[in-house]
Amino acid sequence: MHNAMIPEPYKILSIINETKAEHTFRVACDAETKHGQFFMLSIPKVGEAPISVSGKGPGFVEFTIRKVGKLTEGVFGLNPGNTLFMRGPYGNSFPVEKYENKDLVIITGGTGLAPVKTLINHFYDHPEVCKSVNLIAGFKDIDSVLFEEEIEKFKSKFNVICTLDDSTAPGFERGLVTAHIDKIPFNTFKDYNVVVVGPEIMMHFATKALLANGVDESQIWVSIERKMSCAVGKCGHCKINETYVCTDGPVFNYTKAKDLVD
Template sequence: MIELGRSAAWLPEVCVVTDVCRENKSTVTLELENSSSEPHSQPLAGQFHMLYAFGVGEIPVSFSRIESDKVAHTVREVGAVSKAIAALKPGASLGVRGPFGNSWSVSAKEHKHIVLIAGGLGLAPLRPLIERLWQESRKYEQILLLIGSRDPQSMLFTDDVTRWRTRIEVRRSVDSCQFRNRGDDWNESVGFVHTLLDRESELSKDTAAFICGPEIMMRHCAERLVELGVNSRQISLSLERNMKCGIGLCGHCQFGPDFLCKQGPIGNYHNLRPRLRIREF
């Protein structure tokens, strides 16, 4: 049901970019003032904004940081709109609608063991959740964060990773050894991110897992977690399928009976598994 009284759902609000940070050669993080004054529109970890580059177009982008006075979005340049957004400089204006979608759901009362798995840019939507877990780490028995990336140069948020390692176990892997030909330094694992789970013989029954990345990577990771004893209903995935309106009207993101912009983008593996082989169009 669309809230007709909420202009943020229909009309982009003009926000000013307050800072821009280049993460790697194709990815930038834009910081915006958090304009959500009403508690019901405060963003939650896992949600997204529709970002409008004036005169170019509008795309969904997850929150990569959520603070009381500012939010951040991390954007990879792939096409016209993401390139226009990534080219913005501090002081530039951007149209913003939202926040939209559901959120990562975690509770120390229900889960003592947490596994987070990020593939490439999938670390960005997980970052607000990781920050929360880092702050509340004493409430959990184990928090394991696995990060996969194409090569060392593409690794995101490396300063945050150093800080997270003070309270969270972080394992990282790059896809192949080809980076060695370029002389890049890397003394962590090599191989697809799900292989980082090979060191586990089993995981506790009360494990909650959160995965974000390319769909094929999420499928491999979720299957491995199930083999290790994690309940498929406790494995959350974020699906980034094509989306246009963000409010359940256009039907672009229809996924079985759900609209991913409204019932998603996050769902549990038990429900999503039968539909994951359906390709988007």
């Protein structure tokens, strides 16, 4: 019998240095994944952590990882050809079928762009199934910008606003993502959805700004990256009231997410 708690070894195919703090690891893996799902990544005797899928293709998945602790420091010490241990995929996904034939707005902060990148690429590859895609991607500064080549690709089909928190650079606006929400032509949309992913404080103020712009709670979707540990709803580490973020999420409609407060 397969034990869902035991990770298996996977080969690292390549590593992209996105920034000084974030690298994208492409791993050989044939698992079917949905947009917004995550894997548990681990190094034996070091630790384990949930990481969202930032890219996928035939025979591989990608993870964009920020170096923030003991495990990620260990992962950053690996090279192409080395082994990374994983189990998954876990969690629910963005309801793509609800976004089709409608307008879609995606608002991200920092590495929050990673969990939605496969979703954006889906609509890039299939533009006929979505009326429009509008992306606001916020970064701390120019040295924190992720996926520069893909962002330029997205600009060829989508309305893309990239912004830096408190600095300027060619091709970038200035200010937090909330300062640019009023540039989205909500008044021209008949039916639409909004996806918000990023640090909790960013999602809090972005959703407040959306509500102030007349967006209904039911039209907003968020991805919550709380302290998931087992990923199968057994340990209770990510439990909020009766909700297990690892199994009921990480993607939630805001009508549910607004009550997920510790």
